[in-house]
Amino acid sequence: MAILSxxxxxxxxxxxxxxxxxxxxxxxxxxxxxxxxNGSGKTTLLGIVMDVINPSAGTYTWEGSHESAHDRRKKxxxxxxxxxxxxxxxxxxxxxxAARIKGRGEADIAKVLKxxxxxxxxxxxxxxxxxxxxxxxAIASALLGDPDILVFDEPTNGLDPAGIAEIRELIKxxxxxxxxxxxxxxILDEVEKVCTHVAIIQKGxxxxxxxxxxxxxxxxxxxxxxxxxxxSATDNNGLKNAxxxxxxxxxxxxxxxxxxxxxxxxxxxxxxxxxxxDNGIVLNKLNVKRKSLETRFLEITGKQSDK
Amino acid sequence: MIKLLKIEWLKIKNYTGFxxxxxxxxxxxxxTNYIAYLFIKNxxxxxxxxxxxxxxxxxxxxxxWKTVSYYSSFLLMLPALLIVILISNEFNYKxxxxxxxxxWSRFEFLKVKLATALIFALGSTLxxxxxxxxxxxxxxxxxxxxxxxxxxxxxxxxxxxNMVGLLIALLTKxxxxxxxxxxxxxxxxxxxxxxxxxxxVKVKNDSGTDLSNLGNYLPMNASDGLLSSPLDQFSGxxxxxxxxxxxxxxxTFALCYLIIFYLWSKRKMIKTDL
Numbered sequence: 094m095a096i097l098s099x100x101x102x103x104x105x106x107x108x109x110x111x112x113x114x115x116x117x118x119x120x121x122x123x124x125x126x127x128x129x130x131n132g133s134g135k136t137t138l139l140g141i142v143m144d145v146i147n148p149s150a151g152t153y154t155w156e157g158s159h160e161s162a163h164d165r166r167k168k169x170x171x172x173x174x175x176x177x178x179x180x181x182x183x184x185x186x187x188x189x190x191a192a193r194i195k196g197r198g199e200a201d202i203a204k205v206l207k208x209x210x211x212x213x214x215x216x217x218x219x220x221x222x223x224x225x226x227x228x229x230x231a232i233a234s235a236l237l238g239d240p241d242i243l244v245f246d247e248p249t250n251g252l253d254p255a256g257i258a259e260i261r262e263l264i265k266x267x268x269x270x271x272x273x274x275x276x277x278x279x280i281l282d283e284v285e286k287v288c289t290h291v292a293i294i295q296k297g298x299x300x301x302x303x304x305x306x307x308x309x310x311x312x313x314x315x316x317x318x319x320x321x322x323x324x325s326a327t328d329n330n331g332l333k334n335a336x337x338x339x340x341x342x343x344x345x346x347x348x349x350x351x352x353x354x355x356x357x358x359x360x361x362x363x364x365x366x367x368x369x370x371d372n373g374i375v376l377n378k379l380n381v382k383r384k385s386l387e388t389r390f391l392e393i394t395g396k397q398s399d400k
Numbered sequence: 401m402i403k404l405l406k407i408e409w410l411k412i413k414n415y416t417g418f419x420x421x422x423x424x425x426x427x428x429x430x431x432t433n434y435i436a437y438l439f440i441k442n443x444x445x446x447x448x449x450x451x452x453x454x455x456x457x458x459x460x461x462x463x464x465w466k467t468v469s470y471y472s473s474f475l476l477m478l479p480a481l482l483i484v485i486l487i488s489n490e491f492n493y494k495x496x497x498x499x500x501x502x503x504w505s506r507f508e509f510l511k512v513k514l515a516t517a518l519i520f521a522l523g524s525t526l527x528x529x530x531x532x533x534x535x536x537x538x539x540x541x542x543x544x545x546x547x548x549x550x551x552x553x554x555x556x557x558x559x560x561x562n563m564v565g566l567l568i569a570l571l572t573k574x575x576x577x578x579x580x581x582x583x584x585x586x587x588x589x590x591x592x593x594x595x596x597x598x599x600x601v602k603v604k605n606d607s608g609t610d611l612s613n614l615g616n617y618l619p620m621n622a623s624d625g626l627l628s629s630p631l632d633q634f635s636g637x638x639x640x641x642x643x644x645x646x647x648x649x650x651x652t653f654a655l656c657y658l659i660i661f662y663l664w665s666k667r668k669m670i671k672t673d674l
Contacts, residue, residue, distance in 0.1 A: 144506070145497045145674040167503030177498035179489075182414055193407045194502040234502075 094121045095156055096242060096273045097142060102151035104137050104297075111137045112297045114151070119275055119290070124268045126288035126305070127277040130394065134297040135277035136174050139246050143171055155242075167195045170235030171244040176227040180220040184211055184230050187219055188237065197238035205233040208263070224251035232260065243267060245276045249283060261287050281390050295394045308389060322354045322365060323380040335372045339365070351378065404504075404512040405519075412516075417485055422523075425478040429468075429527050433459075433535060436471045460541035468532035469554040470627050472524075476558050477586070479520045480565035481579065487513060487569035488578045497674050510669040514662070517566050521558035528554055553627050556654055560620060563661040570668050589618050617650065619657040 095118035104112040112134045119125045127135045140146035142153050144162060155165050178187040188202045206212040209229040214222070222230065228251045235243055248264070249257040264274055264287050278284050284291055285305065292302040301308060326332045329352060336342050336352075341359040345352055354360075362381045369376050412418050437459050458467040490496040499509055529551060536543065565582055572578040 140673075143501045145500055147671070147673055161505070163500070163503055163505040163508070166501060171501045173497065173501055175494060177494040179411060179495055180493055181416065182411075186410065186414065190407055190410050191498070191502050193403075193410070194499055194504055196503070 095119060096121045097153065097155055097275065099138075099142070099153045100151055102138065102141060102153060103149045104134070104141065104146065105149045110297050112141075112148075115294070115297070115299045116151075117292050117299060117302045119273065121273055122268075122271055123290045124264060124274045124276060124288045126284035126291040127275070127294060128281065128284045128291050128390065129277075129279065129294035131279055133279075133294045135279075135294060136246055137297075138294070139171075139173055139244060139275070139277055143169075143173060143244065145173070167197075168238070168240050169242045169244060170237065170240040172228075172231040172235045172248060173244070173246045176231035176234075178219045178227070178230065178234075181218060183216050183218055184222070184233075185215040187230070188234055191234045192237050195238050201237050201239070205236040208236060209233045210259075225253060225256050228252055229256070229260075232263070241272055243272060243274045245274065247278055248276060249278075249280070257283075293390065293393055300393045320356045320358065320360060321382040322356055322360065322362070323351050323378065323382065324354065324365065324369075324376050325351045325378040326369070326374050326376050328374070332369065332374050332376075335369065335374060338372075339368050401511070401515065404508060405515060408512050408516055412486065415486070415489075418482060421478050421482045421485075425475055425524065426527050428475045428478065429472045429531050430534075432471050432475060433468050433531055436467070437535065457539055457541075459535045460539050461536045461544040462546035464532050464536035464539075464541075465547040466550040466627075468528055468535060469550040472528045472531065473554055473557055473627050476524065476561045477583075479524050479558065480561035480582065483513075483517050483520060483562045483565040484569045484578045484582050485575060486516070487566060488573065488575035491569075491573040492575055500674065506669050506674075507666070510666060513566060514665075517562035518559060521555060521562050524558045525551060525555045550627065556651075557627060560654060560658060563658055563665075564620060567661050567665050567668075570665050586620060589620050593618055593621050617653045619654075619661075 097119040099118065100116050102112050102115045103110070115134075115138065127138065129135050137146060141148045142155075143166065155162075155169075179190070182190075184206065185202060188205070189199055192199050192202060203212065203215075206215050209232050211226060211229055211233060214226065219227070219230070228248070232245070232248060235245065245264070249260050252260060261283065264276070268274055268289070276284075276288065288305055290303065291305050291308060293300040324332070329347060329350065333345055333347070333352060336345055336354070339360075341357045341364075342354050343357065344355045347353075354365075356365075362379055366376060366379060437457075440458060458464070490499075496509060500506060532551070564585065568582050568585065569575075569578045572581055
């Protein structure tokens, strides 16, 4: 079942097309990543589905509820773009306002503050917080009322490495507990590590969408192969020559005494190892890699930055 | 609505600007009227003519309602300024977005601001009523509700000022710009009003047509116009130049402006990106 269906969403800012006929749906109980370079339209997209930005064309539907749009939002925990709080109020008072708007009890406040390690600072004013603490408070606010759907826009923004790891763990735990998480990020590694599904957006255009695993396994027409295998032997030149005889090996590139082979799905580590052994070559390294999301991302979006 | 206002109160009650500006207003209303009281008392003691013209102090009932409303109205900038600051704070902190993301509708966000503007106006009016009672009773005059309509005019003016503040804050979204624009606008309106006044005098001299002062029908002046100086009655000059006999017309204009402000702010809040 789809939690959110987006149909032909378009947003124009004067001459700039921030979103161009984007359509996809977010399946229930997934971690759905919206991946794209800076300025690709991720925040605009989330802003539209949260009703703070009006679309120029197209529609969206949050499924599974017959309530009005704003009552539906009360049951979605959202962090959009930046942590937005009253600077002169304490962390706790800020969460009190959010909880009351959501129509939730205030019993949750202490719990969510503990989840993001901010409980000791609950009485400190928001403007005394560091960027990372502000971000964690925003995540705490999204967790109020234990919503089934969470929308995170760049959730690890401004966090230190330990904080990033904590939040990623938290997202994984939320996913395991059966929640749907929609997460925008420009960090490939983050999406690869955390998300089950991904939509790649570039300059407002949806490039591809699907489960992360499937996306990384899809062979690309121009390069052919989808497996990357790294091997080496004492005599790399002899190995290179021998590999010409093996069907399924598309390209061979030597990088720092290691041969990188792009192969079709037919090749496995075992086949390759047996082949070399039969040809009198003993491998001292064999590493079978799937194509990383980064490779796919660059294939899909091109190598140039949008900026 | 009570639920929305309770949330709004959480935002406002701990804000230093709120405590400062409301105290300034309350103290200011009393102080301004006290200064006027001392001044008038002094003048009346010294100038024999005024004694002849005036029967009783402007701080006696019934005049006290009019007098206190008039002098206090100069301080209505303060609650309006507070409205400007409170709304532009939301834009500044982007909490207007967060409130909506968390589950308010855009109209609910506007509705609670409108209600706050109205409550501030009522609160300001209450301060004026109390001040008028203190002065009226302390002069030893007999209590009377005659002239109480001036309190209603004061309320109308307070609502108009707060609505102008609300609209400017919604349109500019930036606190500095909103505050500057609010002051510039009030000065601008007085300027335009002055120009129209000179124009009206010229037209009257040239063709004999009395345009009265068209400036009185501008948004903030329309609500101002209903409150005339308590000293008019014995100066006799102002009144002959600026006829205030069009009270009903001015009132209609003032109410129309309020409706326009409401529709404009609603359109802004619903139609634009936040």
